[in-house]
């Protein structure tokens with residue numbers, strides 16, 4: 001259970017760090033928060049545009065949805081997963097299970113855990 005330990009440790013550490021930054025540099029903190037929100041919005045726009053591109057490409061027959069997951073091979077109606085939202089028509093077709101394990105936050109939180117360990 002060392003993972004759980006390092007996770008809670010990194011969480012506590014992060015919260016303490018945030019509190020310290022707020023006190024030391026309130027303006028800088030607000031600015032960084034603003035930029036982070038802006039980046040999130042831009043990323044979401046890209047994501048939406050990429051999904052729309054896939055819908056259109058499927059509707060027009062430009063691309064075809066396979067009948068199985070490209071990762072585990074399970075027969076299903078897979079979902080389009082973008083590795084890079086700028087490459088709108090480059091997707092990996094994943095079942096719900098595999099897709100859920102490939103969300104944006106997963107690799108980052110994994111990295112945070114490793115760095116905190």
Ligand SMILES: [Zn+2]
Pocket residue numbers: 069070071072073074094095096097098099
């Ligand atoms: Zn799968």
